[in-house]
Amino acid sequence: MLGKLAGWDDTIVALATPPGIGAIGVIRISGPESFRVVGRLFPSKDLEQxxxxxLHVGFLKEGEETLDEVVVSxxxxxxxxxxxxxxEVSCHGSPYVQERxxxxxxRQGARLARAGEFTQRAFLKGKMDLTQAEAVADLIASNTAASARTALHTIRGGFSKALRELREQLLSFSALIELELDFSQEDVEFADRSQFYKLVTSAEGTVDQLLQSFRLGNVIRNGVSVAIVGKPNAGKSTLLNTLLNENRAIVSEIAGTTRDTIEETLNIDGILFRLIDTAGIRMHTTDVIESIGVGRSLEKMQQADIVVYMFDVEDGVDEVMGRKQELVLADGGKRYVWVGNKVDAMSEDAARRKFSGIPDAVFISAKxxxxxxxLKQRLVDQVLQGNTQTEGTIVTNARHYHALQQVGASLAGIHKGLDDRLPGDLLALDIRHCLHYLGEITGEITSEDRLDYIFSKFCIGK
Structure with missing residues (x-):
């Protein structure tokens, strides 16, 4: 199928910069006729020579009509x-000029490029593998330092290198085992089983590490949702305003001021947090509107990755501890950050002594x-979970994650086969399965439909 795709021989064109008014617009042309197609409109020089x-500066002309003064790269x-x-033609950034x-x-013979077709051609020409191609889209979509670093690491081949080394080693052993099958009557072993056992064990560790990184990678790519919950008038909206450094939420002394959820984003140390200010949780309100808000708060709380539970340091200890116990019992797997607010009314030391039963609480004055x-650092720590850096190989793509799960299962099968001293033909079968799933990640094994789906998510000019 890839051979058919690699036979593309037409020339494509698309706007490579965002549509709209700007200083310049860059129009990209790729294909065997690129120089001729542009050259017919650029009389200043023979571009093919x-x-x-x-870079070349001159006027684009169609017949006697001047289209624009441009820089041709x-x-x-x-x-x-x-x-x-x-x-690449850099013209003035007028949408009218760009379209002309x-x-x-x-009219000179090019056709409009499909979404992601430039990068797809780069993949088909062997300029990058599929993981690197997908990382291009991730880099374009990155909105934090961490997501940009992770995408750049993959584009530079960090992820591909680990997979390529494993694939080459498996291919080497597979070839030796296949050779054994050719000499099955001779009862010889060309593949060193003990060395292969070490390789499989090491590979399992590498794959497991990559799989474990997906939790962090998913956060880096998509951000982490944080629900700020608590009783009415605990200071949730004040905290949101303080974190954002703007008056985003209405604040008053009247309990139940926030009736609906408010969502904003905040970048902390390169990680995107989606902050959700919720209506105060008061279970026995007679206000119908407030009751709807409470229901939405509970829903957002269930959906959030992290819950910041705020309480007033002047609340009773039994009340706060009881609420904490209820929440943990309801969902012990949820990550909570306990925040005691209004230490401007009570000293932090006094608050800590009072709520000694919550030793990991953060005591603040949101006002x-x-x-x-x-508190910001505590949120970052909750996300990183001991990962002190985000520049290594981190899996952020769900497709890669699911394929790695299959690789891990295949390696486990090989491991068990070695333990059970299976014959070479059965080991070879497990190795081929593992190689297949590795090839799916890098694109060495794929289909036209899958490629079209992956690259359809790119922007047109990339």
Whole structure:
């Protein structure tokens, strides 16, 4: 199937910069006719005779009509993004001008590119594997330092390198085992089983580490939702305003002021937190609107990755401890951060002594902003869970995660086969399964439909 795809021989064009008014717009052309297609509109020079990786200033003209003054950048394949001849035309950022240039290029024989087609061609030309191609889309969509670092690490081949080394070692052993099958009558072993056992054990550890990283990777890619809950008038809206450094939520002394959930995003140390300010949880309210708000609060609390439960340090100890016990019993797997608010009315030391039964509580004054930085760090710690850095190989893609699960299961099968001293033909079968799932991740084994689905999620000009 890939052979059929790799036979593409047409020339494509698309706007590579975001649509709309700007200083410049970049129009990308890729394919065997790129230089000729643009050259017919660029009378200043014969582009086909110019060196690769050069810039040329001149007017684009269609017949006698001048389209725009542009800068033309030339990249001859295979030393280009797609591996083909690529031309990038930098024109003025008027949507009208950009459209005129694109239409002129279409009339010269190019066609409009599909979503992600430039990167798809780069993959088919061997400029990158599928994990690197998908990381391009992740980098474009990144909105925090952590997500950008993770995508760049994958684009540079960090994830691919680990998989490639494992695949090459498995292929080597598979070849030796297959050779044994050719000499089955001779009762010989070409593959060192003890060495293979060490390889499989090491590979299982590597795959398990990658699988474990998906929890962090999912947070880095999609952000983490944090529900701020507690009794009415505990200071939830004040805390939201303090974290955002703006008056996003209405604050008053009247209990039940917040009737519905308010959601905002906050970047802390490169991690995106989706903060959800909820209506105060008061179970016996007679206000119908407030009752609806309480129901939504409980729903958001169930959906959140982390729950910040706020209580007033002047509340009774039994009341707070009882509520804590109820929440833990209801969902012991939920990650909670217990926050005692209003230490401006009671000293932090006194609050700690009073609520000694919650030793991991953070005591703050949301109104005065005291100890809010400590709360931010606690949120980051809840996400990282001991991972002190986010620049290594971290799995952020659900497709990769599910394929790695299959790789892990195949390795476990090989491991058991070695323990049970299975014959070479059965070991070879398990190895082929493992190689298949590794190939699905990097794109060495794929289908046209799967590629079309993956690249359809890219923007048009990439």
């Amino acid at each position: 110019q060196a690769s990786h050069t 030339l990249f001859k394949g295979p030393r280009s993004y797609t591996g083909e001849d690529v031309v 240039v694109i239409q002129a290029l279409l 005065e902003g005291r100890q809010v930085d400590v």
